[in-house]
Amino acid sequence: MIDITKIIETNKEYVKQHPELPKAGLTSHPTKKLGIVTCMDTRLVGMLEEALGFNRGEIIVIKTAGNSVTQPIDNIVQSLLVATYGMEIEDVLIIGHENCGMIDFSATTFMESMKAKGISEDAIRMIEPGLIDWMDRFHISEDNVIYTVNFLRHHPLFPKGMGFYGGMMDPDTGEFRYLEI
Amino acid sequence: MIDITKIIETNKEYVKQHPELPKAGLTSHPTKKLGIVTCMDTRLVGMLEEALGFNRGEIIVIKTAGNSVTQPIDNIVQSLLVATYGMEIEDVLIIGHENCGMIDFSATTFMESMKAKGISEDAIRMIEPGLIDWMDRFHISEDNVIYTVNFLRHHPLFPKGMGFYGGMMDPDTGEFRYLEI
Numbered sequence: 001m002i003d004i005t006k007i008i009e010t011n012k013e014y015v016k017q018h019p020e021l022p023k024a025g026l027t028s029h030p031t032k033k034l035g036i037v038t039c040m041d042t043r044l045v046g047m048l049e050e051a052l053g054f055n056r057g058e059i060i061v062i063k064t065a066g067n068s069v070t071q072p073i074d075n076i077v078q079s080l081l082v083a084t085y086g087m088e089i090e091d092v093l094i095i096g097h098e099n100c101g102m103i104d105f106s107a108t109t110f111m112e113s114m115k116a117k118g119i120s121e122d123a124i125r126m127i128e129p130g131l132i133d134w135m136d137r138f139h140i141s142e143d144n145v146i147y148t149v150n151f152l153r154h155h156p157l158f159p160k161g162m163g164f165y166g167g168m169m170d171p172d173t174g175e176f177r178y179l180e181i
Numbered sequence: 182m183i184d185i186t187k188i189i190e191t192n193k194e195y196v197k198q199h200p201e202l203p204k205a206g207l208t209s210h211p212t213k214k215l216g217i218v219t220c221m222d223t224r225l226v227g228m229l230e231e232a233l234g235f236n237r238g239e240i241i242v243i244k245t246a247g248n249s250v251t252q253p254i255d256n257i258v259q260s261l262l263v264a265t266y267g268m269e270i271e272d273v274l275i276i277g278h279e280n281c282g283m284i285d286f287s288a289t290t291f292m293e294s295m296k297a298k299g300i301s302e303d304a305i306r307m308i309e310p311g312l313i314d315w316m317d318r319f320h321i322s323e324d325n326v327i328y329t330v331n332f333l334r335h336h337p338l339f340p341k342g343m344g345f346y347g348g349m350m351d352p353d354t355g356e357f358r359y360l361e362i
Contacts, residue, residue: 053191
């Protein structure tokens with residue numbers, strides 16, 4: 001279980017040591033007009049943004065498992081719409097990474113693991129089609145980035161002139177590789 | 182437009198200056214067995230994790246607009262399932278924040294803004310019901326966190342004993358406020 005008391009104490013110390021933050025005068029609009037969509041992976045935490053030279057206030061960051069758009073209108077598309085029409089981003093950079101946990105999974109073994117943890121078969125059956133469609137299609141992280149960039153470029157809800165780009169990151173070294181898409 | 186050349190150069194320098202990263206021996210499994218779900222807001226970038234005392238390798242981070250679960254099985258739920266059954270997290274902390282951009286939007290003004298940017302009325306009509314349901318329900322960030330924590334606690338796809346917690350962050354100061362839910 002997480003230690004909430006420790007988190008609260010650590011946070012108090014952080015706030016005390018950063019009196020400059022509230023004076024930065026930042027708004028919800030990122031100054032570089034860029035949104036990054038990347039993976040929830042723990043090795044990218046506290047690393048990816050700095051490894052690309054981006055700071056607080058400059059970009060919006062969206063993170064999910066495998067940085068995949070899974071439906072025509074899903075949380076990623078919705079978030080990008082809010083960022084585009086509400087926070088004036090003009091570019092989106094999708095960043096996949098090598099050694100992504102998503103590649104190890106098949107829908108079958110995943111559902112077995114849920115069953116082993118006591119999840120009801122009815123509940124599992126409810127998600128089976130979506131899980132197969134999403135999980136079993138995810139084999140090569142780079143292809144997934146290319147697919148997502150092309151999908152968003154042709155999405156009817158983003159304005160003309162909006163830029164969609166793709167790249168890959170090495171989660172161990174922090175090395176970024178731009179993909180020509 | 183983003184300056185890809187500059188990003189690549191900055192990244193090369195970063196990798197050179199961090200030769201210790203690949204030696205950390207991290208995997209996709211976060212050592213603190215914790216997943217954080219929070220907002221894409223630019224003021225939380227390069228701040229939230231540090232403000233709570235979490236480092237690379239310790240937690241998984243999921244980020245979307247307004248840290249909301251918008252469907253019974255959406256990208257957030259899917260990501261948490263992958264984190265739970267694939268990466269062994271045992272706790273989830275949902276962190277909303279004051280002054281969230283989502284509060285300023287109504288579905289109506291949002292759709293007007295899309296129309297003004299040349300999006301076809303047919304495409305807008307396609308998302309109207311979902312947008313109203315999501316956007317017009319989002320009035321108080323704290324209530325949204327409480328709702329999401331309760332929703333996930335009773336979600337049939339997570340195992341018994343999984344911990345779901347909630348908190349709020351001040352995006353200007355970095356101050357964290359734990360919510361008893």
